[in-house]
Amino acid sequence: xxxPLFNTLxxxxxxxxxxxxxxxxxxxxxxxxxxxxxxxxxxxxIQYCTNETSGDLSTKASIAFGGFVxxxxxxxxxxxxxxxxxxxxxxTSLVCYGxxxxxxxxxxxxxxxxxxxxxxxxxxxxxTVVKEGTTECTITRTxxxxxxxxxxxxxxxxxxxxxxxxVARIDSGAGNNTCASAVGGILGRSAI
Numbered sequence: 001x002x003x004p005l006f007n008t009l010x011x012x013x014x015x016x017x018x019x020x021x022x023x024x025x026x027x028x029x030x031x032x033x034x035x036x037x038x039x040x041x042x043x044x045x046i047q048y049c050t051n052e053t054s055g056d057l058s059t060k061a062s063i064a065f066g067g068f069v070x071x072x073x074x075x076x077x078x079x080x081x082x083x084x085x086x087x088x089x090x091x092t093s094l095v096c097y098g099x100x101x102x103x104x105x106x107x108x109x110x111x112x113x114x115x116x117x118x119x120x121x122x123x124x125x126x127x128t129v130v131k132e133g134t135t136e137c138t139i140t141r142t143x144x145x146x147x148x149x150x151x152x153x154x155x156x157x158x159x160x161x162x163x164x165x166x167v168a169r170i171d172s173g174a175g176n177n178t179c180a181s182a183v184g185g186i187l188g189r190s191a192i
Contacts, residue, residue, distance in 0.1 A: 003028035006039040009074065013044030024055030027063070035065050037083070041107070042069040042114070046076045051083050054123065058088040062095040064103035064149065067123060072102040072114030072148070084124040096142045097149035099188065100125055100163065106153035113155030121146035121163045128170040142181045143189025144169055150189045161186055 002025060009015065020037040027035060037051045051067045064070055067081035081100040089096060097103040100121030106113045125144055143150035146163025163185040182189035 021052040066102040073112035077117040105156035145188035
């Protein structure tokens with residue numbers, strides 16, 4: 001409900017034919033890779049799995065989220081995300097990345113590119129930026145995608161992936177919108 005099933009899947013790890021379901025109720029740790037269903041970091045293989053876990057959460061801190069993993073440095077193949085990932089952001093000068101499968105398509109230190117093969121997102125990925133009281137929310141860098149939020153590492157592969165649901169960033173009383181903000185059906189932001 002507040003953290004992934006695994007912290008890190010090693011390069012030799014294989015997770016297959018597994019379905020996760022339920023509701024995210026909060027964040028175990030505020031900050032990077034705070035929620036996902038399968039793992040915070042994937043270096044191995046996730047195959048023929050489904051995520052049905054949904055969440056409608058809010059944050060006042062930088063966050064990275066994925067339906068499957070926070071960071072994908074391995075392979076996710078023949079999987080489907082059915083969970084709706086809804087986030088309300090109430091903060092100033094933060095970083096926020098998220099996707100139906102992963103926040104980062106690699107390790108967050110910009111090494112070890114991951115691979116997404118035949119992945120389907122059929123859950124909404126919606127981030128709403130709101131004004132809290134008299135304080136305007138300004139986001140520094142964002143990226144939201146049906147498969148992956150951001151890629152800042154050469155070599156990340158998307159093969160045979162598709163998105164069938166809504167991916168959106170909604171500003172409701174937000175301040176500075178001249179930041180690096182990107183939304184895409186497959187990949188939100190490519191910063192390479």
